[in-house]
Amino acid sequence: MRAAVFPRPGVCAVVERELPALREGEILMRVEACGVCGTDLHIYEGEFPAQFPVIPGHEFAGVVEETGPGVEHVRPGERVAINPNIPCGVCRPCERALVHLCRQLRTIGVTMDGGFATHCVAPFRQAHKLPDSMPCEVAAFSEPVACCLHGIEQADPQPGDVVAIIGAGLIGLLMVQLVLLRGACVVVVSEPSPQKRELALSFGAALAVDPQEEDLGGAISRATGDSGADVVIECVGSEATAQQAVSLAREGGRVLFFGVAPEQARVAVSPYEVYRKEIAIMGSFTNPFTQGRALALLESGRVKVENLITHRLPLTEVPRALELLATHQTIRTLIEPQT
Ligand SMILES: [Zn+2]
Ligand SMILES: [Zn+2]
Numbered sequence: 001m002r003a004a005v006f007p008r009p010g011v012c013a014v015v016e017r018e019l020p021a022l023r024e025g026e027i028l029m030r031v032e033a034c035g036v037c038g039t040d041l042h043i044y045e046g047e048f049p050a051q052f053p054v055i056p057g058h059e060f061a062g063v064v065e066e067t068g069p070g071v072e073h074v075r076p077g078e079r080v081a082i083n084p085n086i087p088c089g090v091c092r093p094c095e096r097a098l099v100h101l102c103r104q105l106r107t108i109g110v111t112m113d114g115g116f117a118t119h120c121v122a123p124f125r126q127a128h129k130l131p132d133s134m135p136c137e138v139a140a141f142s143e144p145v146a147c148c149l150h151g152i153e154q155a156d157p158q159p160g161d162v163v164a165i166i167g168a169g170l171i172g173l174l175m176v177q178l179v180l181l182r183g184a185c186v187v188v189v190s191e192p193s194p195q196k197r198e199l200a201l202s203f204g205a206a207l208a209v210d211p212q213e214e215d216l217g218g219a220i221s222r223a224t225g226d227s228g229a230d231v232v233i234e235c236v237g238s239e240a241t242a243q244q245a246v247s248l249a250r251e252g253g254r255v256l257f258f259g260v261a262p263e264q265a266r267v268a269v270s271p272y273e274v275y276r277k278e279i280a281i282m283g284s285f286t287n288p289f290t291q292g293r294a295l296a297l298l299e300s301g302r303v304k305v306e307n308l309i310t311h312r313l314p315l316t317e318v319p320r321a322l323e324l325l326a327t328h329q330t331i332r333t334l335i336e337p338q339t
Contacts, residue, residue, distance in 0.1 A: 003117035009046030022068030034115035058109030061139035146287035159183030
């Protein structure tokens with residue numbers, strides 16, 4: 001097999017390796033498409049707790065080539081998407097059904113070898129079979145869509161709500177679609193890239209503003225005649241946008257921190273305002289029990305991703321894919337290891 005490996009932070013090498021031997025319950029997949037996520041960039045930059053050396057890539061789909069002993073439900077030749085997050089099943093959060101908050105969480109592409117490779121091994125329980133009509137490159141979105149679905153369930157937008165979305169990269173553009181499916185009546189987006197603003201509008205956002213030119217709060221007033229949003233979804237992960245997110249919530253508002261902020265980032269919150277306006281501030285981590293529904297949304301066409309693919313690159317171009325992401329020149333790059 002061939003793989004793009006990070007031996008340590010800041011280094012990416014394409015290497016030839018022996019195919020791994022399958023253990024109990026494992027499947028060997030031929031990877032057809034793997035999304036390049038901000039987490040891969042954070043791992044490369046040494047800002048995410050990964051286990052080096054690692055083959056990154058946790059958003060992928062492909063064809064089962066071989067199954068190990070004790071594998072049920074999945075057979076060679078079937079196409080699957082992988083849920084990369086593997087809980088231990090016995091720690092306190094796991095015991096409380098908070099499997100995504102597992103204290104011994106292992107993640108394919110982060111703490112175990114992932115999908116930037118021609119082949120990848122995964123436990124069969126992590127595999128979701130694909131509908132016949134779904135291309136692998138669409139199925140490779142099921143992991144980020146699943147993460148967004150969990151975020152939506154946390155923020156719980158209601159029919160008729162005004163929703164503000166800060167940042168319209170891949171995640172923001174998925175969130176626009178999902179909050180509209182939840183019945184949000186006005187979605188206002190803040191995003192510096194004209195191309196991404198255009199896409200946000202095409203998905204049904206009422207307004208998409210350039211933060212360098214128009215304040216999002218002002219845009220919400222312009223769109224609704226009232227100040228503030230019922231739900232604010234922060235999809236950037238900076239201190240400034242997190243601060244802005246809290247300030248945009250109106251009475252009874254809910255603020256979701258979805259963008260991955262640096263660990264040391266801090267924002268100022270007025271406890272009085274949180275109390276007086278009953279503002280809820282919440283987080284969302286990964287994809288507990290949402291990937292099957294993400295696949296259903298993709299299959300039905302109610303969440304659309306084809307327009308979000310800006311680059312398709314072979315394994316040798318993983319460094320370029322990371323560079324494109326770091327310089328905001330891409331919405332979604334797919335690594336296609338068989339090319
Ligand atoms: Zn990801
Ligand atoms: Zn656990």
